Amino acid sequence: MNTVKRRSLGKIISIIVTLFGLCGLNPAHSAGNNSTLRLLVVPQFPATEINATWSKVLKGIENQNLPKIELIFSKDITEFESMFLTGKADLIYCNPYHMVMAKKSQGYIPMIRDTKPMSGILISPKGGDLDNIQTLSDLNGKTLLFPSPNAFGASLYMRALLKREKGLDFVTKYVKTHSNVIRGVVRNEGQAGGMVNATLLAEDAALRDRVKVIYETPPTAPHPIAAHPRVDAATREAVSQAMLNYLKQNRLEASEVQIPNPIRAVYSRDYLPLESLRLEEFVSN
Secondary structure, eight states, rough: OOHHHHHHHHHHHHHHHHHHHHHHHHHOOTTTTTOEEEEEOOOOHHHHHHHHHHHHHHHHHHTTTOOOOOEESSSSSSHHHHHHHHTSSEEEEHHHHHHHHHHHHHEEEEEEEEEEOOOOEEEEEEETTTTTSGGGGGGTTTTEEEETTTTTTIIHHHHHHHHHOOOOOEEEEEOOOOOOOOHHHTTTTTSEEEEEEHHHTSOHHHHTEEEEEEOOOBBBOEEEEEOOOTTTTTHHHHHHHHHHHHHHHHHHHHHHHTTTSSSEEHHHTGGGGGGGOGGGGOOOO
16 A cells, blocks of 8 residues: 555544544433433532432432433532533533523523523612612612622623613622522622522521512523433433422422422523523623
């Protein structure tokens, strides 16, 4: 074989090896193989709390001819976004605008969500010397706490509405989690803070009683569980059905993961309308 032919054959072999290697980076998952699905949950709460609540659900759907599902964690919202934007998670539980970002970047497909629409809420102290915020205009020039820039109802949509529609000028302070928002508000680290109704209700009654809701965003479809397109349709259906059945039959665990009344999620119906909100200028990359 002459030198030119050997070089051509070598290039062909190299290309074939590379293609096989790339295919191995993101192997397809199916209910029939024994591969593990990685579930990444948005860090609204500390990792210990996420592990405690979601592990119950994953334990509950074991032994249903499904691939093993394991939780993976991110230290904060920034890392969470980086992980799903690069497709490192097979399954994600994310906020509504994260669903838009995940669909555009990797083609993630929503599977299930809760029935009840989600609203972002703005809270301020109730009772005592700190209870001096009565209307939104009282917040002009004040410090507002938010979990992170791209937390949808609690921050992204909230900030857009407060600036565009309400004309507020305020100092923004990010404190990483919803739990930190309410605690920061009662400690006067900010005069108000953004959360969502579900995360407020998840707090202890004694803490909830120390704040009041002074503004609420229009409702949207809530957080979905979504799958990367490498998870094949049969596996997506099997996981969706298993989770629907388990959550419907175990209301306490369902409430703990904020999906008390699960239904199927459809991107075109539930999340496509969010693309028209023009939130890009408020998104932090």
